[in-house]
Amino acid sequence: MGFTNHGYVDILLDHNGIIKYxxxxxAKVIARQGRTLVHDAATSTPNKSMTGTPMYMSPxxxxxxxxxxxxxxDVWSLACVILEMATGRRPWANLDNEWxxxxxIAQGNPPQLPTTDQLSPEGIEFLRQCFLRDPKKRxxxxxxxxxxxxxxxxxxxxxxxxxxxDMSSSSQTxxxxxxxxxxxxxxxxxxV
Numbered sequence: 280m281g282f283t284n285h286g287y288v289d290i291l292l293d294h295n296g297i298i299k300y301x302x303x304x305x306a307k308v309i310a311r312q313g314r315t316l317v318h319d320a321a322t323s324t325p326n327k328s329m330t331g332t333p334m335y336m337s338p339x340x341x342x343x344x345x346x347x348x349x350x351x352x353d354v355w356s357l358a359c360v361i362l363e364m365a366t367g368r369r370p371w372a373n374l375d376n377e378w379x380x381x382x383x384i385a386q387g388n389p390p391q392l393p394t395t396d397q398l399s400p401e402g403i404e405f406l407r408q409c410f411l412r413d414p415k416k417r418x419x420x421x422x423x424x425x426x427x428x429x430x431x432x433x434x435x436x437x438x439x440x441x442x443x444x445d446m447s448s449s450s451q452t453x454x455x456x457x458x459x460x461x462x463x464x465x466x467x468x469x470x471v
Contacts, residue, residue, distance in 0.1 A: 297437070333377045333384070334370045335359045339414050341385045347414025354417050358409030362390060365398040387412035399471055401428035432471055 337355035339346050346352050359370040370390035371380040389410035392403055405428040411417045423429060 295437070333381045334390075336381070336384060337414065338384050338387050338412055341381050345414070347417065348419060350420050351414035351417045354409050354420065354423065355414075357423075358406050359390065361402075361409075362393060362406060365393040365402065399428065399431075401426075401431065402471060404428070428471075435471070 333341070335356045337346075337352045338344075340352050363369050371383065373391065374380050374383065389407075389412075392398075392406055395403065398406075405423070405426050408418050408426070409423070418426070
């Protein structure tokens, strides 16, 4: 668990440098008579209570609507975390209170997206897909893992090429993009 000037955050870093966000603040477990009850994701009955940090909540959580496919609410929250990492600002930083934030989210308005000097066009498109108002149209986590932006990051960070593999894979091409060499909020030379 890390600490920021906003409070504790549940972000873990594994030995391979992979970041894992472990709690979106909207998970709910109810204990009754010593037994733990978890909401059945297979049912379409929405949970009528609201828990979590409003700026990371999806519209369907705020409105108590059907959450769509399993994990759709977490995809919205993930986009909020990525937005904050890319911009250095929390989502809805332009609004001064939680009621205004919840009103805008409930209306289906996504937070302000990063600019192309903060995040690549592919990264911005990734966020747009995660911020789709209709949770049934929002991509699943599996689909997002195949998104062009994630695949580019995976190729750069998780599976970096070595000099010997560069020679054997000379037929592979890499995207040709140019950005300024100033460091962004994530400390990279160019937006990813």
